[in-house]
Amino acid sequence: MAITGMQIYKLLPKTNCKDCGLPTCMAFAMQIAAKQKALSDCPHVSDEAQSELSDASAPPMKLIKIGAGDAAFQCGQETVMFRHEEKFHNGTGVAVRIPASLSDAECLAKVEAINNSVFQRVGEELKTALVAVEVDGCSDPAGRAKAVADKSKVPLILMGKEADRLKAALDAVKDQKPLVFKADAGTVDVLAEACAAAKAPLAVSAGSLDELAEVAGKAKNKGVEEIVLAFGSENVGETLRNLTVARRAALKKTFRALGYPALVDIQADTPELAVVLASSFAAKYASIVVMDVVEPWAILPILTTVQNIYTDPQVPNTVEAKLYEVGSPNENSPVMFTTNFSLTYFSVEGEVERSKIPSYICVVETEGLGVLNAYAGDKISAEKVIETLKTQGVADKVKHRKLIIPGLLPIFRAELEDDSEWKEVIIGPETASKIPAFLNEVWK
Amino acid sequence: MILIGERINAGFKDIKAAIENKDGDVIKEWARKQTDKKATYLDVNLGTASNKPEDLCWMIEMVQEEVDTPISIDNNRPAMLKEAIPVCKKPPLVNSTLAIDEKMDELLPLVAEAGASIIGLVMDETGSPKNSDKRIENAGKIFAKIAEYEMSPEQLFLDPIVMPLKFMQEQAQEILKAAGQFGLFSDPPCHIVCGLSNISNGTTQKSLINRTFCTMMIANGLDAVILDVMDDELVNAILTAELIMNKSIYADSYIEAFRR
């Protein structure tokens, strides 16, 4: 939320002295709100007013870093409730829990599994972001934390309710800047002091949002800069609603006490349910979700949800404009072209795979526009297709000169046949879903 | 867009005659016609036809017998409003107050108590504002009073005072500039309204000037307008401007869909 003219006006001397060059303090306040003047243009403004205004103009949700250096995980600083209003900024991190009950060997094996929980998906690297070490019930919390920190490639969350154990563990790995999880009204003073001293982020929890604001306020007063709001999943519906209320309060009412990213500790009856809940919370509005399982079938759907939801809706996703081989095509395989809008490309690719007919797909650079939009926006033409086919050396790959073109661009046919070596242009289907039937009938 | 239909006004001969003859059918006919054209509020103005509260109340009752469109009471006298506000079945829009503390102290308690809304003209005892800064200063005064009576900014319709293009050509830009800043006062913001026909007073191209000015005002945050809602071209321009400002979702048949 931008600072309003009325808020600024309250900070001004209200003398209408005109020293700022404007006739009234109100006009000056509005110019600041419109970002055409700065508060410092008023020679009479107090230091308190200055600092109040700079506080008020801080982002409504704080950016939090967990971990040290380049490997740090960062979350928060979200600005909108809905991705179409702008975009979601810092993707939800999946954390995997190391239960205290695990032996040292089992613990290290799980850390190894977390380190390996990395996936290459549609040109992006997706990975498990954090390891969550349980210290409650752990005979040597410091040793356990140290062992995990030494082996882990991702930052740590120290999980527990017992302040002494958390402090011991924090002390052992404080250089790693772990997230200390979690302080409640009873432990916030002790844990906040420890975190402030170690400059480590602290997660806070409470029975209600009002109390949570209270606990977060206490942590801040103790000098903790980076705070995470912790929620459980015992009552899923209530947590979902609390996350919405907390985010609205922070973003729309600039309620600083809840102006922090949220974490949901997922505990569900089955691991499958946990996966669905974690994905739902990633969409609405958790910045960290803590999971028990690390298996790819569980983690990948959550990471893919984050990949989808945190995509910038104003920027079309694209794939590299090059020649793609689906299956193992040979010199007799079909050749088709499409645009570099990723949704278009992946629809075509998926359907070609389904057809079980190995094919070449030539992707034309269209600035991320689909077929019709690219045509309407002059981003694709028969001439450009001919040029792309040439650059990608498609003619060297096959013996034939048959080219399948999108059913939405029949108009390209004549020019392609006249001006290129592709002498037999076949008009393909209008939608990708008809490709398997098309290839199986028309191509054969 | 909040469309405030201007036609039930004793400045029009047929309305004046209707009030004098207590001929409710004329009032009802205009209430129906403007409602069919999707007016959000129906402005009701007694003009010089009478100064009796019961006449104003009669007009409102006539409208309400025909349609359930909310009323905009075009009157600024507390004695009249005290009688007229309770007659309204839905919270009315009071049109209007000046940015003068004593005036606002008389009117706002009535408005606040009824949960009604009010149009605030950014004009004070010194007369019509000459530039955008003066308009903003006056708007600030109105905001302060609104807060004093614990009204939400959403109950306020700020009117930047539209002046005739033909006689005060330099004012139009100042009006646009002021409107552009009204939205920065508060969050949630207040509404921004204007009496559109002022801009074209005395000109030979009334409809075109109204329409053009209105779309420019919409680009500067206007979200309510007192207008001739029967002017289809004007309303079409408003619908289009709202699409351009991404205030509603485009569909090929957006005009037809609105008129249905």
Added chain:
Amino acid sequence: MAVPDVKEKWSNAINAVTIGATKDEGGTRASTVTVGGQNTLPFMTFEGECPNKPVIAGYVADTVPDWPDVLKNAIGDEINSPVEWAQKCVQDFGVDLICLKLLSADPNINDASPEECAKTVKAVLEAVDVPLIIWGCDDDDKDNVVMPECSQAARGENCLLGSAKVSNYRTMVAICKADKHKVISEAPCDINLGKQVNILLQDADFDLKDVIGYQTTGALGYGLDYIYTILERARITGMQGDKLMAMPQICDIGGETWRAKEAVADDDILPGWGKLAKRGPMWEAVCAGNYLQAGADILVMAHPEAIKIMQQTITKLI
């Protein structure tokens, strides 16, 4: 420290739409299903009401779809008969209604005749007593002859018929009005077109309160973000007062998921991504769960395990 009041005031509610008709209502269903009716964002009951929970429609087709074995085996041999498949959906999987897809009408599949399709519709209606969605084969010319037969065969049952598109809405409107069915208005991944189809339906004198919106569906990882945001925008606009956008929404989760690579290829093709038997149903369930958050009211689902997980999820969310 008191958290400020952040309740939103939504001026309009999403239409409540009932599918199915009991004996008293002129049909033969044991019960009906109502979706929509909410005047707040999904599950945000602190500021409004969500009177009807989201429902799951069991995906049933009149020919075995081109699906991976993990899905076909999970459904069982019943997949070979739409009647038995529908019965299994209701009795074993516990779905709220059936979505019968007349895939076999597709000229590229079996080119089944309108009479054959109508026979299937009748047989399914006799075999199960939950409400029915009847969905054509997505070939306009063929649907225009198949759907009228099927509509008539289901007369009085207050089915939901799919789908009315810009290219074929006249036929769908006419049969839904004549035989008193609800209709799905379809616009592929385009909110403006979605609004336009609804305007066309309204102009054809079809009551928009009898419409379910279908903005098509993107599988998880394959355009989910586009449809998610369209559903979210449509829901917000509808509740802000745009009556052309105030429809409950349907998502074909099963129909889309089981084409996605992650739900089709096992770990021999995707090494390190886990066994398909686990990954496939998760891909479907997570996709469904995400759309619930955007405002989906009817989820068409296929895998029994995914259906079970979503039933648990819905119970937890409300």
